[in-house]
Amino acid sequence: MKVGIIGLPQTGKKTLFQILTGNRISEPSKAFKPVPGAADILDSRFNRLTKMYDPKKNVRARIELVLLPKMEAETISRGDIFRDIADMDAICHVVRAFEDEAVYHAEGSVDAQRDFEMVNSELIMHDQIFVEKRIERLEAMIKKIKDEDQQKELDLMNRLKDLLEQEKPLRLISLSDDEEKMIRSYPFITRKRLVVAVNVSEEDLENQSILDGFSTNCKEDDIEFMLVSAKVEAEIAMLDTQEEKDEFLQDMGIQTTALENLTRLCLKSLDLISFFTVGKDEVRQWLVRNGSKAPKAAGVIHSDLERGFIRAEVFKYDELMAAGNEAELKKNGQVYVEGKEYTVMDGDILNIRFSV
Numbered sequence: 211m212k213v214g215i216i217g218l219p220q221t222g223k224k225t226l227f228q229i230l231t232g233n234r235i236s237e238p239s240k241a242f243k244p245v246p247g248a249a250d251i252l253d254s255r256f257n258r259l260t261k262m263y264d265p266k267k268n269v270r271a272r273i274e275l276v277l278l279p280k281m282e283a284e285t286i287s288r289g290d291i292f293r294d295i296a297d298m299d300a301i302c303h304v305v306r307a308f309e310d311e312a313v314y315h316a317e318g319s320v321d322a323q324r325d326f327e328m329v330n331s332e333l334i335m336h337d338q339i340f341v342e343k344r345i346e347r348l349e350a351m352i353k354k355i356k357d358e359d360q361q362k363e364l365d366l367m368n369r370l371k372d373l374l375e376q377e378k379p380l381r382l383i384s385l386s387d388d389e390e391k392m393i394r395s396y397p398f399i400t401r402k403r404l405v406v407a408v409n410v411s412e413e414d415l416e417n418q419s420i421l422d423g424f425s426t427n428c429k430e431d432d433i434e435f436m437l438v439s440a441k442v443e444a445e446i447a448m449l450d451t452q453e454e455k456d457e458f459l460q461d462m463g464i465q466t467t468a469l470e471n472l473t474r475l476c477l478k479s480l481d482l483i484s485f486f487t488v489g490k491d492e493v494r495q496w497l498v499r500n501g502s503k504a505p506k507a508a509g510v511i512h513s514d515l516e517r518g519f520i521r522a523e524v525f526k527y528d529e530l531m532a533a534g535n536e537a538e539l540k541k542n543g544q545v546y547v548e549g550k551e552y553t554v555m556d557g558d559i560l561n562i563r564f565s566v
Contacts, residue, residue, distance in 0.1 A: 212274040213405075213476045214244075214298035216291075218325055219280045219316045222409040222440035223304035227277040229440070229447045230469060235277070244294050245277040251477065251484065251495060252470040255527055255557060257452065259486060260493050262535070271484060271495040273476060275302075281329055282316060292336045296397035300479035301404050302472070303329060307420055308411040308441075322408055323423040330431075331377070333399045338374040340397065341367050363392050379404075381432050403479035406435040407472055415439045415468070434475045438468035483556035486527070487511065504552040508562045518566035522548045525559040 217223040224235060231247030250270040260268045278294050285291040295301060306315065307322035348364040351357070366389055373383055379400030385393075393401075406428060414420055414437070421435060428435045446467060449455045459467065477483070482497045485507055498507045509516030524546045525539060533539040554560070 211299045211480045211482065212276055212297070213300045213302055213479065214276045214278045214295055215302045215304060216278050216281055216295065216329070217304035218306070218329065219282055220313050221304045221306040221325075222308075224277060225440040225444060226304060226407070226409070226438065226469075226472075227275060229443050230473070231275055243279065247275050247277070248272045249275050249473060251497070252467060252473050253484060253495060254466055254470060255484075256486070256493070256495050258531065259488055259527075259559075262530075263488050263490060263493050265488075265490055265493045267492045269492065269494040271497045273473070273480070273482075273497070275476075281332065286332060292399060293397065295333075295399050295402075298402065300476065301399075301402055302407055302476060302479075303404060304407045304409055304438075305329075307408050307414070308439075310411075322420070326406060326424065327427075330379075334374055334377055334379065337380060337398050337400050338371070341371045341374060344396075345371065362388075366392060374400075379431050403481075404431075404433045405472070405475045405479050406433055407438045407468075408435065409440050410437050412439055412442050415442060415462075415464070434478060436468065436471055436475060438472055443467065443469050483554070485554055485556075485558045485560055487561070488559055498554060500556075502554055503550060504548055504554055504560070504562075505550050507554045507560060508564065511562065514566050515562045515564045518564035519550060520563045520565055522552060523561040523563070524548050524552070526555075527557040527559060530559065 215223050215227050227245070227247060228234060230249035233245065233247045235245055250272055253270070256268075256270060276294075276298065279285045279291050281291060303326070305322045305326050306320060309320055345364065345367045348360055348367065352360050352364065370380060370383065373380065380398055381401050381403065406424060408420060408424065410417065410420060418437070420437060424435050427433070442462075446455050446458055449458060459465075477497070481500045483500050485496050485498060487494050487496065496507070496510050498510050504522040505516045505519040508519050508522070525536070526544065529542075529544045530536070530539055533542055533544065539545055
């Protein structure tokens with residue numbers, strides 16, 4: 211599951227990618243090529259569980275991130291950028307809202323709303339061009355030989371065209387399973403989930419009014435959005451220990467880092483949730499599709515656990531934190547035994563019982 215990071219030049223997307231993945235990018239030759247990486251899921255729940263159990267080993271879950279080429283005239287005219295985006299499972303669009311005379315802006319001035327709408331228009335136009343060409347081809351084929359399947363696809367393409375002409379993304383349209391199959395291989399971009407990260411200065415990190423201009427469009431178009439300061443996140447990343455990072459956040463009055471919020475929204479865009487396994491040997495975070503049953507989650511850990519699944523002992527993270535330890539949790543009757551039909555919830559702590 212891959213999240214592609216896109217944006218105009220000088221938005222801070224490369225900085226965020228480097229902080230998240232640890233990849234250092236220096237070669238200019240990579241400017242027109244996707245740069246792959248993997249990012250730890252930053253989750254304060256994992257930190258607290260590690261502190262509580264003090265395990266020999268701890269393992270965070272990870273997601274694939276890909277830094278895509280800049281959205282600029284050359285990459286747009288070449289068309290490669292759209293093929294790269296089509297290969298992603300979700301998109302994170304980094305928009306610049308910080309002022310810095312030392313960092314040029316391609317449009318000559320900083321206007322986050324303008325840049326956001328400009329990139330969105332390019333993505334919608336890409337899908338619109340594809341749909342219009344597909345309609346022309348289908349109409350030509352149906353004129354020669356009437357075909358029921360082709361007629362169904364033509365009807366669907368006209369519905370998609372109507373939506374795109376309203377400058378609305380394809381993720382807003384509900385499709386049947388058969389319609390999903392029809393377009394599964396097509397390079398639609400606006401069908402994908404989108405997260406917008408508005409990159410601000412340190413002074414504006416708590417200034418939620420910056421998001422006011424995005425709020426209506428993002429909610430209407432099913433887009434997740436948030437503030438992030440690449441400059442602040444870079445400062446946090448340079449600190450050596452978690453204690454130093456926690457102290458820095460406390461001094462700034464920040465509950466969680468923007469990168470934690472960003473990775474959480476990326477997970478949401480991929481329709482993934484986290485669950486945990488805990489103990490003195492290991493604390494580990496796992497990812498599973500939202501809505502998955504307990505055996506499916508067990509299979510993420512190991513295929514044998516899914517095949518031989520008997521039951522799952524489930525702790526709720528918040529209840530464990532409130533109780534202080536497992537012993538108190540058990541005294542409170544808050545260890546739940548669940549069967550094959552249990553739907554795993556975000557933050558669940560699982561202990562799988564199985565027999566193979």
